[in-house]
Amino acid sequence: MRSMAMDQGAGRTSGRTAVEAVGLGKRYRRRWALRDCTFRLPAGRICALVGPNGAGKSTLLSLVSGLTRPREGSVRVWGEAPAGASARVRIAHLTQDKPLYPRLTVAETLRLGRELNPGRWNGRCAEGIVRDGCLSLDARVGTLSGGQRTRLALALAFARSPELLLLDEPLAGLDPLVRHRITALLLAQAAEHGTTVVLSSDLLAELDGVCDYLLVLGGGRVRLAGEVDDVIGAHALVMGQRRGEALPPEIAAHPVVEAQLSARHFTAVVRRKGPVAAGPWETAEPSLEELLLAYLRAPDAPDLIAPSAEPVSAPVRRRPGNKPGIPGLPRNGPPGPAGLRGAWKSPPDSAPRTRHIHHSGKGAAA
Numbered sequence: 001m002r003s004m005a006m007d008q009g010a011g012r013t014s015g016r017t018a019v020e021a022v023g024l025g026k027r028y029r030r031r032w033a034l035r036d037c038t039f040r041l042p043a044g045r046i047c048a049l050v051g052p053n054g055a056g057k058s059t060l061l062s063l064v065s066g067l068t069r070p071r072e073g074s075v076r077v078w079g080e081a082p083a084g085a086s087a088r089v090r091i092a093h094l095t096q097d098k099p100l101y102p103r104l105t106v107a108e109t110l111r112l113g114r115e116l117n118p119g120r121w122n123g124r125c126a127e128g129i130v131r132d133g134c135l136s137l138d139a140r141v142g143t144l145s146g147g148q149r150t151r152l153a154l155a156l157a158f159a160r161s162p163e164l165l166l167l168d169e170p171l172a173g174l175d176p177l178v179r180h181r182i183t184a185l186l187l188a189q190a191a192e193h194g195t196t197v198v199l200s201s202d203l204l205a206e207l208d209g210v211c212d213y214l215l216v217l218g219g220g221r222v223r224l225a226g227e228v229d230d231v232i233g234a235h236a237l238v239m240g241q242r243r244g245e246a247l248p249p250e251i252a253a254h255p256v257v258e259a260q261l262s263a264r265h266f267t268a269v270v271r272r273k274g275p276v277a278a279g280p281w282e283t284a285e286p287s288l289e290e291l292l293l294a295y296l297r298a299p300d301a302p303d304l305i306a307p308s309a310e311p312v313s314a315p316v317r318r319r320p321g322n323k324p325g326i327p328g329l330p331r332n333g334p335p336g337p338a339g340l341r342g343a344w345k346s347p348p349d350s351a352p353r354t355r356h357i358h359h360s361g362k363g364a365a366a
C-alpha cells in the first residue's frame with residue numbers, strides 16, 4: 001500500500017505549504033490541550049495524525065479548520081488564517097461524529113450539499129462516490145450502516161472540492177473490509193483532485209502505505225513530524241540474544257526510543273546517530289507501526305521534527321535535550337534479513353516477557 005500512496009502523491013506534490021503552525025496552543029479552562037505546536041505540512045500529502053487519547057488530535061484539526069481559535073501562536077492554511085472566508089471554502093473538516101441529518105434521504109442530503117455550496121459543488125463526484133458504494137438514493141440517512149454514513153460524509157466532503165481535507169478518525173468503528181474500501185476511496189479521490197489530507201487514526205497498522213507524511217502528538221505537543229520515509233529512516237530496529245542486564249553498549253550508544261528485554265532476547269528501536277555497529281544482532285528498518293508503537297509506549301523519548309516539517313516562517317523551538325531534525329543519516333544501516341518484519345510480529349521467545357525500558361536520551365538499559 002505504501003507504494004500506492006507514494007505513486008499517487010508523487011505527481012501532485014509541490015513545494016507549496018498547505019498548513020503551517022507556529023507555537024500553536026489551545027487551552028480549555030485551566031488545562032492546555034495543545035501547546036507549542038510547530039510544524040509544516042506541504043501540499044499534496046496524505047498526513048497521518050497519530051497520538052494517544054487526549055493527545056490533542058481533534059483540537060489540532062479544529063484549529064486548522066478554523067472551528068476553534070488558538071489561545072497562543074498561529075496556524076495558516078494556504079498562507080491564510082483558516083477562519084477567513086477565502087481559506088474556509090478551501091477546507092473540509094469531517095469531525096468524529098460525521099454530522100448528517102438522519103431523517104433526510106441520501107438524495108436529499110446531496111441536494112442540500114449542492115444548495116449550501118453554490119459554485120463549487122461537484123455533483124458528479126458526490127453521485128459517483130455514492131453509486132460506487134451501492135447506496136440507494138431513497139435510503140434515509142438514519143438507516144445507513146456506519147460504513148455507508150462514512151461514505152456519504154466523504155461524498156459531501158469531496159463534492160465541496162476542498163484543497164485540504166481534515167478527517168477525524170473516519171475509519172473508527174468500521175469493519176476491516178469497509179475500512180479497506182473507504183481507504184481506497186479516499187486515496188483515489190485525493191489523487192484525482194490533488195487534495196491534501198490530514199487523517200487522524202489509531203489504526204496504526206493500516207496507516208503504512210496510506211500516508212506519506214506523519215504528525216505524532218503526545219502530551220499536547222508535536223513528538224514526530226515529517227516525511228514518513230525520513231522519519232523511519234532515522235531509526236533502526238535492533239534485535240538479538242540478551243547477554244546481561246543491559247542492551248549491548250554499541251546499541252545503547254544510540255538514543256534508545258524504546259527497548260524490550262525478555263529472558264533471552266532484546267529488541268530496541270533506536271534513533272540512529274550513524275550506522276548501527278554490526279554484532280550478534282539483527283538490524284532492520286522499523287515498520288511505521290513498530291515505530292509509532294515505540295513512541296507511543298515511550299512518552300519521554302526525544303521529539304523529532306524532520307527538516308521537511310520545519311516551518312518556513314519560523315524556526316522550530318526545541319525543548320531542552322531534543323536534537324534538531326534528522327542528521328542526514330544514510331538510510332537503513334546494515335540491512336536486516338528478508339522477511340524480518342514479518343517475523344518481528346511475534347515475540348522471539350515465549351518466556352514470560354517483557355520489560356519495557358523508556359529513555360529520553362542516551363540509551364543504557366538497566
Ligand SMILES: Nc1ncnc2c1ncn2[C@@H]1O[C@H](COP(=O)(O)OP(=O)(O)OP(=O)(O)O)[C@@H](O)[C@H]1O
Nearest residue numbers: 028029032033051052053054055056057058059060
Ligand atoms: N471542549 C472541551 N472542553 C474542555 N476540555 C476539552 C475540550 N475538548 C477537548 N478537551 C481536552 O483537551 C485534551 C485534548 O482533547 P482532544 O479531543 O483534542 O484529544 P484527541 O487526541 O482527539 O483524543 P481522542 O483520541 O480521545 O479523540 C483532552 O484532555 C480533552 O479532555
